[in-house]
Amino acid sequence: MKKIHIYNILLLLAVVMLASCEDNIRLDGSGNTPELVVYCFPSTADTTFINVSRSLPVSKYTVKYHPTGINDATITYTVNGQPQNVCSRGDGSYYIVARQQPGDKIAVEVSADGLADAGGETTIPDTVALGPASYRTVSIGEEDWNYMESYYQFIADFTDPAASSDYYAARVRMKIGKDTTEFSGIVMDDGTVYGDSIHFHSYTYYPKVYSQSEPLMNPVSNIDDSFGFSSDFYQDLCIFNDASINGQTYRLHLNVLPGETDPETYGYTYSDVKAYRVDVLHLTPELYRFLQSINAVENSDLAQHGLAQIQPTLSNVHGGFGLIAGWNVSRSDFVSLNK
Numbered sequence: 001m002k003k004i005h006i007y008n009i010l011l012l013l014a015v016v017m018l019a020s021c022e023d024n025i026r027l028d029g030s031g032n033t034p035e036l037v038v039y040c041f042p043s044t045a046d047t048t049f050i051n052v053s054r055s056l057p058v059s060k061y062t063v064k065y066h067p068t069g070i071n072d073a074t075i076t077y078t079v080n081g082q083p084q085n086v087c088s089r090g091d092g093s094y095y096i097v098a099r100q101q102p103g104d105k106i107a108v109e110v111s112a113d114g115l116a117d118a119g120g121e122t123t124i125p126d127t128v129a130l131g132p133a134s135y136r137t138v139s140i141g142e143e144d145w146n147y148m149e150s151y152y153q154f155i156a157d158f159t160d161p162a163a164s165s166d167y168y169a170a171r172v173r174m175k176i177g178k179d180t181t182e183f184s185g186i187v188m189d190d191g192t193v194y195g196d197s198i199h200f201h202s203y204t205y206y207p208k209v210y211s212q213s214e215p216l217m218n219p220v221s222n223i224d225d226s227f228g229f230s231s232d233f234y235q236d237l238c239i240f241n242d243a244s245i246n247g248q249t250y251r252l253h254l255n256v257l258p259g260e261t262d263p264e265t266y267g268y269t270y271s272d273v274k275a276y277r278v279d280v281l282h283l284t285p286e287l288y289r290f291l292q293s294i295n296a297v298e299n300s301d302l303a304q305h306g307l308a309q310i311q312p313t314l315s316n317v318h319g320g321f322g323l324i325a326g327w328n329v330s331r332s333d334f335v336s337l338n339k
Contacts, residue, residue: 037320038110041327044100048096118319122324128161132335133154138255155254158249165241166242168242168288171254172207211255239292279329283325
């Protein structure tokens with residue numbers, strides 16, 4: 001109750017202070033000109049996707065607005081200066097099939113009728129050395145409810161390059177079931193077989209990771225919680241940087257609730273999980289700051305209610321909006337989850 005009272009008081013104070021302030025937001029001029037919006041996140045995967053749409057001037061926004069992609073854009077996609085074939089998937093989505101390597105320089109240029117050209121460039125980072133994963137069960141006190149919560153804590157060591165400032169995201173991947181074929185049917189006395197083989201396929205997903213045991217991921221303090229801040233991560237990508245571990249081998253601690261299930265598992269439960277692995281994503285600085293800016297808004301109740309300044313979402317696209325940012329991933333082997 002104390003936490004709720006503090007938060008309500010802060011909201012009231014913010015409203016009073018805002019009554020004597022004004023924001024100078026220009027709603028005309030260049031703000032009324034639509035611009036290209038381009039998103040592209042190349043990696044060492046053999047397929048890269050590009051999404052192209054147009055921005056909407058603030059003065060024309062309505063609650064019924066739904067962004068639509070640009071299907072007739074002209075896109076030039078180069079790897080180290082070499083043009084690649086770009087194919088359309090419809091609804092403003094395009095793809096390129098090209099095997100890319102760490103260190104490759106990617107450039108994207110987009111043009112469309114009635115809009116200024118836009119584009120940008122990025123570099124695909126290298127992977128990092130990631131050791132084998134393991135797990136243990138831990139119990140952590142939940143202060144708000146005065147009880148102990150049990151988690152599976154997934155552990156993996158990785159080595160940060162000493163020669164650079166680096167940015168990362170970590171996640172846990174679960175595998176449910178196994179790839180197998182079983183016969184379902186009956187065999188009659190005369191040997192006649194009625195039935196068929198049934199193929200079962202494994203399913204993988206990324207559960208929510210709780211960061212309270214991992215100081216690199218900046219868990220919120222009690223006072224942050226009282227101010228309406230949390231430490232959730234967009235798309236469950238737990239981002240962090242190497243400011244305090246540059247050049248070191250560091251052990252990650254990623255907590256997952258045993259009882260949580262994914263809605264897309266179609267009837268599977270957490271007890272059906274057979275294996276797991278840890279992924280460490282090496283991010284370009286612009287991708288890290290983009291995710292950081294989204295997290296800042298998503299984790300601030302004050303900002304979501306218009307009572308605090310919203311950090312602008314980062315863009316590195318010249319002539320428009322969006323992001324062109326590379327990444328790479330190191331994966332541990334799948335490890336059996338013993339029950």
